[in-house]
Amino acid sequence: MQLPARAGWRMTDGRWQMAEADGRWRRFALMAASLMATPTRRFCHLPSAIRHLPSAIRHPSRHPRSRHCAQRDKLHAMERFDVVVIGGGTAGLVTASGCARLGRKVAMIERERLGGDCLWTGCVPTKALVASAKLAHQMRHADRFGLERAEPCITPKSVMDAMRETRRDISRHDDPQKFRALGIDVIEGNARLVSRNEVEVNGRRLAARDIVIATGSRTSVPPVEGLKERGYLDHASFLEQDEFPSSILILGGGYIGIEFAQLFARFGAKVTVVEMLDEIINKEDAEVIARVRQTLEREDIEILTGWAVKSVSASSTRVENKKGESREIATQNIFVASGRHGNTENLGLEDAGVKVERSYVVADRFLQTSVPRIWACGDVHGGLQFTHVAAYEAVKLVRNMLFPGKSAIDYSNVPWALYTDxxxxxxxxxxxxxxxxxxxxxxxxxxxxxxxxxxxxxxxxxxxxxxxxxxxxxxxxxxxxxxxxxxxxxxxxxxxxxxxxxxxxxxxxxxxxxxxxxxxxxxxxxxxxxxxxxxxxxxxxxxxxxx
The missing domain is CATH 3.30.390.30 (FAD/NAD-linked reductase, C-terminal dimerisation domain)
Incomplete structure (x- = not known):
């Protein structure tokens, strides 16, 4: 029997020799080879044409290895999944578990700990500290309730240890074993796209129909002269400490900056907030902004709006307003809360053709990136950076990946929250x-x-x-x-x-x-x-x- 030339076989010196074959014929050859290994009683029912395939297919071990054999071995070595999720924060966890519960074979890769920013450095630990600060404030104003005022004895390490214990208690919801029990292959390591449908991690190569980028975001540090040399805190690094600052300048009057301003003040720090815009938390209604500002100033928090940090030295920070007026502010620490930066470095996104702008993956309203079957979910695409939005997007993403048609993201009914008191x-x-x-x-x-x-x-x-x-x-x-x-x-x-x-x-x-x-x-x-x-x-x- 002679196969067409495009099948990847040619007759040389009276023998069949293996040549390059296209993907369809390679799969046919591999299938035929596996069929040859079946018991004779099953083989005898195959069409005679298959039984008369060249010896190189029926008995590959008798023939020299070729490029086709190497490609076949690579194919066998590669692990195949329906979905590979990069990132184990809220977006990644909800996406992976949703796909697994719908019967998909899923791998989830996280370089640190499951739970992401929300569990370890964001929502959970900061709200635990907010609760402690609120109680300290109530103790100082106990006379409102007919009780005697009392100045709380604040031991920073005890407060931070209580926060960590609370975080540890909540972390059980994101235990890796919980997700492995769903059949998810949870992998600890740094993932990198090596093609549009392949991811490499820890020497393993994973092929997937769909790849989800859910790597989150981090603090964006502004290019202020002397800031890196002086050193600074942000919401993540502060949580690793066991001391509270005696005075602190907060760079940014957004949601993170304002929450921490009140928290630090209630723990005894002298706080100054510097915001470039004309108002703090400028997404809120004007009447609400005025009330929040009044509340913070009543707690002796200084708020400078329309001012920008120009330079930082070992002893002070120079700020300047739009009129060109400047001030020198001396504080023990500087806290950066001036923006966010997408975690898109070292993922191989550019090599795979995934478009990135200003550190964020570009995604459409269906969460599709510039490359078909590669998706972005959560903070990494630069949308509304809330945990509840990441969970909402993940549910939409599972629907768009696994079911016919597409459903667009709609942020019109998303609630915003600021956790001040x-x-x-x-x-x-x-x-x-x-x-x-x-x-x-x-x-x-x-x-x-x-x-x-x-x-x-x-x-x-x-x-x-x-x-x-x-x-x-x-x-x-x-x-x-x-x-x-x-x-x-x-x-x-x-x-x-x-x-x-x-x-x-x-x-x-x-x-x-x-x-x-x-x-x-x-x-x-x-x-x-x-x-x-x-x-x-x-x-x-x-x-x-x-x-």
């Missing part, structure tokens, strides 16, 4: 953004916590609840500054997601006394607004007529 949370548009988009049709319904009985009895009335709506009562945005605001905002998230109007929010029944009652109070102001309109006048006439 009191907390701040928002959803959707600020009042100014709403007025830019909807003009005079915007309505705001606002309740001060002084008018929410639960806040008064808890002595926690420094805040507000504000709903931003259009003329038809559609909820455009919501802003809460209150204890547990990150939890309170959730009922508004659900209402907006279900396209409920503010009138429906007003009709729900809240337990009394509760902070949730404040949301019902704010929503009920809609009816007071309606009473002043023609509809209210008509209602009054109908009520009078019916009597």
């Amino acid at each position: 009191p907390e701040v949370a928002h959803l959707g548009l600020t009042e100014s953004q709403a007025r830019e988009q909807h003009g005079d049709a915007v309505r705001t319904y606002r309740v001060d916590l002084h008018d929410v009985d639960r806040a008064v009895v808890d002595r926690a009335y420094q805040g507000l609840i504000k709903l931003v709506c259009d003329a038809k009562g559609n909820i455009l945005g919501a802003h809460v500054m209150a204890p547990n605001a990150s939890t309170l905002i959730e009922e508004i998230v659900l209402a907006r997601r279900k396209k409920m109007k503010v009138s429906e929010l007003a009709q729900r029944i809240s337990a009394y006394p509760s902070l949730s009652d404040g949301i019902q109070k704010a929503a009920s102001l809609y009816y007071q607004d309606m009473a002043k309109s023609w509809l209210g006048s008509l209602g009054k006439r109908i009520a009078a007529w019916s009597q």
